[in-house]
Amino acid sequence: MRKSPKDIVRVLLTPEQIQRRVKELAAEISADYRRKELTLVSILKGSVVFLSDLMRQLDCHCAIDFIAVSSYRGQVNTSGVVRLIMDLRETPVGKNLLIVEDIIDTGYTMDYLLRNLSTRQPKSLKVCTLLDKPAARRIFIPIDYCGFSIPNEFVVGYGMDYREKYRNLDYVGVLNPRIYEVKR
Ligand code: IMP
Ligand code: MG
Numbered sequence: 001m002r003k004s005p006k007d008i009v010r011v012l013l014t015p016e017q018i019q020r021r022v023k024e025l026a027a028e029i030s031a032d033y034r035r036k037e038l039t040l041v042s043i044l045k046g047s048v049v050f051l052s053d054l055m056r057q058l059d060c061h062c063a064i065d066f067i068a069v070s071s072y073r074g075q076v077n078t079s080g081v082v083r084l085i086m087d088l089r090e091t092p093v094g095k096n097l098l099i100v101e102d103i104i105d106t107g108y109t110m111d112y113l114l115r116n117l118s119t120r121q122p123k124s125l126k127v128c129t130l131l132d133k134p135a136a137r138r139i140f141i142p143i144d145y146c147g148f149s150i151p152n153e154f155v156v157g158y159g160m161d162y163r164e165k166y167r168n169l170d171y172v173g174v175l176n177p178r179i180y181e182v183k184r
Contacts, residue, residue, distance in 0.1 A: 012155055012171075022147070027057075038060060040054075041067055043102070049159035066088070098144075098145075100129075104131070104141055107137050110127060127142065129146055131172070162175055
């Protein structure tokens with residue numbers, strides 16, 4: 001999907017900006033995990049586009065696994081109640097886990113995942129997020145690798161959705177608040 005739908009008010013990050021930053025993140029991660037077995041834990045569904053670009057830039061061995069949680073139930077405002085929808089396929093015991101997330105907003109989702117995964121005896125546990133919205137944070141999250149800090153606006157594209165739409169945009173754009181305000 002290349003053309004800009006009219007519900008996008010502004011392009012926040014172009015495909016070129018994203019790719020350049022993903023390469024930088026991958027270089028950092030490759031250096032940090034050079035002699036370690038790495039497992040990327042992708043949070044479904046928003047992070048799959050980021051995962052697929054990031055993993056192909058990594059210069060180290062990595063396994064991938066997926067976990068699905070639900071926090072905002074297709075709405076724009078996060079509820080704070082996080083549910084596990086689908087667990088990892090492989091055991092996390094003894095693994096160097098790197099959580100790969102699209103965006104950290106209130107932080108409730110990542111806080112839940114960090115608490116859940118840390119009780120399962122991983123060898124190490126770190127966080128990589130493409131986007132960070134610091135102004136929306138309700139709970140402290142230690143972020144090890146961050147692509148971009150962005151303003152407190154609802155964004156879509158590059159894997160991120162509003163009610164399952166816009167995931168296939170190749171850029172990150174700000175959704176017109178009109179689209180979701182009427183449905184609140
Ligand atoms: P948190 O629990 O509030 O940090 O929200 C985390 C999840 O909410 C993310 O993994 C996204 O799925 C979703 N989310 C938060 N902000 C946005 C946004 O601006 N666009 C799309 N999804 C978002
Ligand atoms: Mg997500």
